[in-house]
Amino acid sequence: xxxxxxxxxxxxxxxxxxxxxxxxxxxxxxxxxxxxxxxxxxxxxxxxxxxxxxxxxxxxxxxxxxxxxxxxxxxxxxxxxxxxxxxxxxxxxxxxxxxxxxxxxxxxxxxxxxxxxxxxxxxxxxxxxxxxxxxxxxxxxxxxxxxxxxxxxxxxxxxxxxxxxxxxxxxxxxxxxxxxxxxxxxxxxxxxxxxxxxxxxxxxxxxxxxxxxxx
Numbered sequence: 001x002x003x004x005x006x007x008x009x010x011x012x013x014x015x016x017x018x019x020x021x022x023x024x025x026x027x028x029x030x031x032x033x034x035x036x037x038x039x040x041x042x043x044x045x046x047x048x049x050x051x052x053x054x055x056x057x058x059x060x061x062x063x064x065x066x067x068x069x070x071x072x073x074x075x076x077x078x079x080x081x082x083x084x085x086x087x088x089x090x091x092x093x094x095x096x097x098x099x100x101x102x103x104x105x106x107x108x109x110x111x112x113x114x115x116x117x118x119x120x121x122x123x124x125x126x127x128x129x130x131x132x133x134x135x136x137x138x139x140x141x142x143x144x145x146x147x148x149x150x151x152x153x154x155x156x157x158x159x160x161x162x163x164x165x166x167x168x169x170x171x172x173x174x175x176x177x178x179x180x181x182x183x184x185x186x187x188x189x190x191x192x193x194x195x196x197x198x199x200x201x202x203x204x205x206x207x208x209x210x211x212x213x214x215x
Contacts, residue, residue, distance in 0.1 A: 001145050002135050003031045004039070008127060008155035013165040014100065020169045022162070024099040024127075024155070028088055035136040036095075039088035041147070043099060044128045045081045047114060048154075051124035061117035065110060081111045081125070099127075105166055107176050115162050122156035129153070 010025040030036055054062070059069045066075040081101075088097045106112055115123065129151040137143045178186070186201070195201035 001032065001143075002034050002036055002133050004129075004133060004147060004151065005029045005031065006127065006129050006151055006153045008099075008125075008153050011155070011157060011161065013161055013168075020103040020105065020165050022101045022103060022165070024101065026097045026099045026153075028091070028095045028097065030091070030093060035090070035092050036088075037090045037134040037136060037142065039131065039133050039147075040085070041088055041129060041131040042083065042085050044083045044130075045101065046126040046128065047079045047081050047111060048124040048126050049079060049114065050076050052121060058118055061119075062114065065113045065117065078126070079110055079114065085131075103162070103165070105170055105175060107174060115159065116166075118159045120159060122158050123162075125155050125157050127153045127155065 005028075007027045007029070008024050009027055011022055012025075014021040014023050028039065028041075049066075054072075059072075063069075066072050084099060084101055086097060086099060088095055104112060107116070128149075129147060130149055131147045133145050133147055135143055135145070189205075190198065190201040193201060193204060195204065
C-alpha cells in the first residue's frame, strides 16, 4: 500500500485570476514501489499563530482579534484558514502539484484580520492532508486506500506576497460585509446628507464621532 508524504516547497500569487488566489507548490512522495494512478486529496490549512513573534505594532493591530496583549497567553490559538481539494495525477515515486487557495478580503473573516494585522515576517501554516489514493496492485489490478490523518506539512508563508496580491486586486481599498438592515440605514443616511460617495459619508460620520470624543 502506498505511504505518501507531503511537502510545501513554495508559494506565488496566481496572475490574472478572477479573484485573489495563492498557489502553493506541493510535492507528493510515495515511499513504496507502487504505481499511483490518482490521489483525491483534501487539505485543511491551519494558521499556527503562537509559532511566531509579535512586536508592539502587531499587538496593537491584532487587538480586535486576540484582545489585550496580556491575555494572549489564553487567546493566541491555532485558527482554521481554509479547506481545499485537488486531484493529483498518476505518478511513480514522486509528483509535483499546485494547491490553489482562494483568498477573501472580507474583514469579518478572522484570517483576513490576522493577515492584514501583520506588517512583515512570516505566517506559520500547517497543512493537514487526508483523502484517497488509487494505486496499482502487484497483480495489475486497481486498489484503493485512505490517506492517514496524521499526514502534515508545515510552511512559513511570507506576508509580503499576500499583501501585494491584495493591493493588486483592491488598490487602496478594502471591503466589509454588513447586515442588510445596517446597510439600508447607512444608505438612507448617505441619501439624507447628499454625500456623493460612501467614503465622504463615512468620513462625515467619523468626524462627528471624533469631535465628540475630543470634546
